Amino acid sequence: MVLSCYRSLHRTRIKVFKGDTLALEAGRQRIRNEFMKHKSETDPSKIAELISTAEGAEKFLRCNIVQGVETDRRTFRLKITEDTELLENAALPCKKDK
Amino acid sequence: MAARMLRLGRGVFVHPLLRRQSIRLVSSSPRVIFAANKNLQQPFLVSSSLAVKPLNLMGVRLFADAGTAPTRDEIQTRVMDVLKLFDKVNPEQLSSKSHFVNDLGLDSLDVVEIVMALEDDFAIEISDEEAEKVFSVEDAVELISKSLDVH
Numbered sequence: 001m002v003l004s005c006y007r008s009l010h011r012t013r014i015k016v017f018k019g020d021t022l023a024l025e026a027g028r029q030r031i032r033n034e035f036m037k038h039k040s041e042t043d044p045s046k047i048a049e050l051i052s053t054a055e056g057a058e059k060f061l062r063c064n065i066v067q068g069v070e071t072d073r074r075t076f077r078l079k080i081t082e083d084t085e086l087l088e089n090a091a092l093p094c095k096k097d098k
Numbered sequence: 099m100a101a102r103m104l105r106l107g108r109g110v111f112v113h114p115l116l117r118r119q120s121i122r123l124v125s126s127s128p129r130v131i132f133a134a135n136k137n138l139q140q141p142f143l144v145s146s147s148l149a150v151k152p153l154n155l156m157g158v159r160l161f162a163d164a165g166t167a168p169t170r171d172e173i174q175t176r177v178m179d180v181l182k183l184f185d186k187v188n189p190e191q192l193s194s195k196s197h198f199v200n201d202l203g204l205d206s207l208d209v210v211e212i213v214m215a216l217e218d219d220f221a222i223e224i225s226d227e228e229a230e231k232v233f234s235v236e237d238a239v240e241l242i243s244k245s246l247d248v249h
Contacts, residue, residue: 003206014214
């Protein structure tokens with residue numbers, strides 16, 4: 001359970017930061033450190049809580065991060081994947097309403 | 099003289115025929131060549147376009163064959179290479195029978211990362227249950243050769 005969570009975090013990391021060696025390595029360290037922090041945790045409810053935190057982090061990585069690749073000077077191509085959460089733009093407050 | 103004349107006569111008489119023939123040949127031969135060219139070109143094009151497809155297929159097949167071809171020894175060397183690149187593995191301690199946890203001093207998280215690196219390297223997918231059973235170089239070689247055969 002914990003290991004499959006660890007695995008899915010790494011899978012997502014590889015997908016999201018593809019080609020970005022720095023972020024890939026930083027992500028690897030961070031994921032590992034977070035898991036190591038709690039390696040002696042024995043309380044099942046605490047473990048379940050930690051797992052759901054990890055799942056939340058995985059979902060955040062997958063859905064709320066887009067990688068931008070600079071294609072030209074000051075132009076970035078965003079890699080929006082099928083998992084990327086796309087929301088309607090929040091309407092800006094209109095002056096007339098005020 | 100008469101013979102000469104005859105020969106000449108024959109020669110004179112035959113010559114136009116030959117000429118005509120040769121003219122005919124000359125005038126018709128371009129058409130023939132043209133037609134032959136057309137005939138040649140079309141089948142050539144058709145056959146070449148047909149020939150290209152099987153060639154591509156063969157290429158793909160060869161590639162696929164090369165993918166399934168590696169022997170156990172080749173898989174083992176590749177597994178060892180992946181392991182050598184893993185920063186926590188001491189290449190000197192590594193052997194074909196190494197146990198990841200007992201011999202190489204890795205933890206379960208490292209094992210997960212190694213299995214993922216192997217997945218990447220061999221372009222295969224290892225299910226979670228299978229991945230949790232991999233604890234040594236031998237296990238990995240076994241699993242990889244099995245999943246390469248399946249494809």
